[in-house]
Amino acid sequence: MAVVNPSTLSVGSVLAQEAEFSSPLRLVSGQEIGPYRLAYETYGRLNARADNAVLICHALNASHHVAGSRPDNPDDIGWWDNMIGPGKPVDTRQFFVIGVNNLGSCFGSTGPASLNPATGQPYGSDFPVVTVEDWVHAQALLADRLGIHRFAAVMGGSLGGMQAMQWAISYPSRVAHAVVIASTPRLSAQNIAFNEVARRAILNDPDFHGGHYYAHGVVPRHGLSVARMIGHITYLSDDDMAQKFGRSLRGANDYRFGFDVEFEIESYLRHQGEKFSGYFDANTYLRITRALDYFDPARSHGGDLAKALAPATAAFCLVSFTTDWRFPPERSREMVSALMQNNARLTYAEIDAPHGHDAFLMSDPRYHALISEYFRQVHRTLGRTDD
Numbered sequence: 001m002a003v004v005n006p007s008t009l010s011v012g013s014v015l016a017q018e019a020e021f022s023s024p025l026r027l028v029s030g031q032e033i034g035p036y037r038l039a040y041e042t043y044g045r046l047n048a049r050a051d052n053a054v055l056i057c058h059a060l061n062a063s064h065h066v067a068g069s070r071p072d073n074p075d076d077i078g079w080w081d082n083m084i085g086p087g088k089p090v091d092t093r094q095f096f097v098i099g100v101n102n103l104g105s106c107f108g109s110t111g112p113a114s115l116n117p118a119t120g121q122p123y124g125s126d127f128p129v130v131t132v133e134d135w136v137h138a139q140a141l142l143a144d145r146l147g148i149h150r151f152a153a154v155m156g157g158s159l160g161g162m163q164a165m166q167w168a169i170s171y172p173s174r175v176a177h178a179v180v181i182a183s184t185p186r187l188s189a190q191n192i193a194f195n196e197v198a199r200r201a202i203l204n205d206p207d208f209h210g211g212h213y214y215a216h217g218v219v220p221r222h223g224l225s226v227a228r229m230i231g232h233i234t235y236l237s238d239d240d241m242a243q244k245f246g247r248s249l250r251g252a253n254d255y256r257f258g259f260d261v262e263f264e265i266e267s268y269l270r271h272q273g274e275k276f277s278g279y280f281d282a283n284t285y286l287r288i289t290r291a292l293d294y295f296d297p298a299r300s301h302g303g304d305l306a307k308a309l310a311p312a313t314a315a316f317c318l319v320s321f322t323t324d325w326r327f328p329p330e331r332s333r334e335m336v337s338a339l340m341q342n343n344a345r346l347t348y349a350e351i352d353a354p355h356g357h358d359a360f361l362m363s364d365p366r367y368h369a370l371i372s373e374y375f376r377q378v379h380r381t382l383g384r385t386d387d
Contacts, residue, residue: 011043011068011085011092014078016108019142025103031128035117038142039101039108040064043084044092046148051382053148054095055139056080057156057163060231060288061280063107066099067092082363089371094379095152100139104130104287112283113214125211129287132159132295136166140174152378154314155179157360158327159288162295165335168312169297175314177378179371182324182360184331185305185338186296191326194234195289198227202282211283224282225273232272237323237356241265305338315345317374319367321359322352347374 017040024034041064046053056066058079067084070076078084078099086093101109104127112127119126143151154167154175161183168178187195202208205223209216245265249255252262261267301307316339320332329350336348349370353359359367 010081011078013071013074014041014043014065014068015071016041016064018108019145021138021141025134025138025141027128027134028131029129033103033110033128033130036103036110036138037108038103038110038138040142041066041068041078041099043067043097043099044095046096046146047382049383050147051150051152052095052379053143053146053151054090054097055143055151055154055167056084056090056097056099057135057139057154057160057167058099058102059156059158059160060285060292061276062160063105064099064101064109065107066097080361082361083368083371089368090155090375091379095375098142098146098148100142102130102135102288103138104284104291106281106284111281112211112287113281122212122214124214124283127283127287129290131291132162132166133170135291136163136170139163139167140171143174150174150176152382153177153179153375155181156183157181158183158357159292162292165309166295166297168314168316169309172311172313175312176381177317177374178312178314179317179319179374180332180335181319182321182327182357183318184327185298185308185335187293188331191234192293194230195293198230199286199289201226201230202286205282208282211286213282219277220282221274221277224277224280224285225270227273227282227285228276228280229269229273232269234326235357237325237354239323239354240356243354244268305334306341309335309338309344310342312339312342312344315347317347317371318349319360319370320348320350321355321357322350323354324357324359326357 019038022035024032026032062079065078067078067081084090101107104111112123116123154164156164161180164178164180167175202223205220207218208220248264250261250264250267297308298305318332320329339346351367353364355362
């Protein structure tokens with residue numbers, strides 16, 4: 001259990017936990033995975049009614065380490081530490097917060113680098129393609145294990161927001177509030193195109209070996225680095241990149257007429273790519289980007305998003321950012337329109353922030369004030385059955 005540190009308003013040092021599942025999980029693809037494990041962390045305390053739990057769903061390259069630090073590495077701070085903790089927008093003095101690492105990831109849950117019990121070797125490319133629906137089903141099984149039958153809120157940004165939306169559709173009676181930030185009801189053709197170029201970079205790396213690179217003692221670092229560079233460009237706004245880097249040259253006063261790093265932005269992207277390729281798994285990257293591509297709850301309803309969201313009984317809080325060109329406000333407004341057609345309880349904010357898609361990770365005062373007030377309202381409803 002996390003220990004509150006009032007001096008830093010942090011949840012402090014947090015131990016990761018694991019849940020083992022022996023029964024296979026049936027996937028949307030028709031395949032099964034099992035046995036499997038889910039890595040997770042918890043912050044705060046579950047109340048006697050078990051109705052104050054908040055599930056945090058992570059985006060592409062994140063994990064269950066949402067807040068606080070790790071006992072073995074005090075500098076490893078959770079990816080949403082500015083959002084989760086005592087006195088923060090999602091206040092762990094009031095809520096029991098859970099971060100779960102998705103199936104197929106490389107941060108503790110069963111994934112492509114895990115040993116396949118059938119072969120005794122890493123799954124590699126034999127690990128099945130997973131979907132947002134699969135992640136949500138697995139998270140529901142973990143909630144059962146923890147004795148949580150209804151979440152006060154399910155919350156996520158980007159891909160995490162897709163999971164929050166899917167929770168409201170798949171398990172309407174188990175979600176009181178769905179908080180969907182910087183997300184979309186489906187990827188645009190442009191977004192699918194970016195993901196495909198990134199995957200091609202990995203698949204064409206000579207060290208990929210058909211996904212079984214573990215047996216060769218190598219990692220397709222070049223392809224994964226390029227994939228990360230492509231993705232990272234989409235997370236930033238043009239204005240943000242202009243302000244941070246502009247056309248500044250790196251280590252020179254004039255052009256050198258070559259193809260090594262010349263501009264600061266090139267140096268930044270190469271650094272991000274090389275760092276990412278040192279800790280992330282290429283097979284995981286392939287699967288998570290494909291899960292992004294496949295998410296489209298309206299597809300089985302003739303493209304009618306309102307019909308897809310009709311089962312949801314949760315109240316929704318949607319947030320978008322004006323400079324997010326990956327998942328622009330127009331996509332959030334589609335969700336708003338569909339929810340309004342269903343007479344859903346709804347809060348929507350479109351925030352003028354300069355950081356592009358990554359704004360959902362930042363500490364913009366207006367954004368955090370909105371989330372703080374929303375969760376104060378959520379807290380006031382605890383113990384009621386008519387919320």
